[in-house]
Amino acid sequence: MHSSVAHFPPIMSLISHNLQAVNESIAHAAQRYDRNPTEIALLAVSKTFPVDAIYEAWQAGQVRFGENYVQEALNKIAALPALIADSEKIKQVEWHFIGPIQSNKTRPIAENFAWVHSVERDKIALRLSEQRPAHLPDLQICLQVNVSGEASKSGVTSAQLPALAHYVSTLPRLRLRGLMAVPEASDDVAQQRAAFKQLAQLKQDLCEQGIKLDTLSMGMSGDMDAAIAEGSTLVRIGSAIFGKRNYAV
Numbered sequence: 001m002h003s004s005v006a007h008f009p010p011i012m013s014l015i016s017h018n019l020q021a022v023n024e025s026i027a028h029a030a031q032r033y034d035r036n037p038t039e040i041a042l043l044a045v046s047k048t049f050p051v052d053a054i055y056e057a058w059q060a061g062q063v064r065f066g067e068n069y070v071q072e073a074l075n076k077i078a079a080l081p082a083l084i085a086d087s088e089k090i091k092q093v094e095w096h097f098i099g100p101i102q103s104n105k106t107r108p109i110a111e112n113f114a115w116v117h118s119v120e121r122d123k124i125a126l127r128l129s130e131q132r133p134a135h136l137p138d139l140q141i142c143l144q145v146n147v148s149g150e151a152s153k154s155g156v157t158s159a160q161l162p163a164l165a166h167y168v169s170t171l172p173r174l175r176l177r178g179l180m181a182v183p184e185a186s187d188d189v190a191q192q193r194a195a196f197k198q199l200a201q202l203k204q205d206l207c208e209q210g211i212k213l214d215t216l217s218m219g220m221s222g223d224m225d226a227a228i229a230e231g232s233t234l235v236r237i238g239s240a241i242f243g244k245r246n247y248a249v
Contacts, residue, residue, distance in 0.1 A: 016060030029228040045238030048245045051076045055083040068099030107131045117142040117180040132173035148184035178215025192226035200231045
């Protein structure tokens with residue numbers, strides 16, 4: 001007689017289980033839209049989750065982590081080496097800053113992150129350039145575009161984008177890689193795809209103007225499939241990996 005009890009992964013392996021599921025979803029979406037899955041990177045968005053959760057994801061093979069809040073991120077960046085305890089392996093961890101950037105926070109961002117996805121002003125780009133330590137590789141930059149036109153959303157307009165892109169591409173210590181967007185939330189797949197298609201076209205326009213870009217940072221847990229359909233090269237996934245966020249913590 002077979003037991004009818006459902007078997008769930010142990011709590012400590014839940015993140016690795018989720019990671020595996022997300023990576024499989026990326027591969028399936030790539031296949032559906034005739035994309036190469038190796039061209040789509042997974043950024044695990046770890047904001048509000050403890051460093052132990054990042055360590056667990058790292059043990060499961062994840063190396064790219066996205067953070068939105070500077071001080072919270074700095075605490076985790078400082079704590080993770082004690083858990084990994086291998087100086088070579090800790091170098092493989094890649095920290096991405098994906099939140100709004102205040103002028104007084106550019107120095108710690110420039111000093112501690114490999115990528116910044118949320119640049120939307122000349123002034124912020126200049127400060128990151130000036131404050132990027134000379135011994136570190138160039139800071140990889142994405143410009144955030146407000147593709148939905150929402151007043152509450154960060155990002156430059158499509159009309160402002162070319163001037164900002166040309167300016168950032170001239171700055172030392174920065175390497176302009178691509179564009180990022182957080183479109184208006186929608187369950188309508190056609191609406192999701194239209195927003196991502198717009199960002200992809202903006203990238204194409206800049207490439208035709210001589211600014212070589214290779215990155216489209218777009219797609220989250222709720223709209224990853226649509227983003228991959230429209231050419232995303234980096235999806236930012238949080239809750240599907242780490243679970244529901246508790247912002248009160």
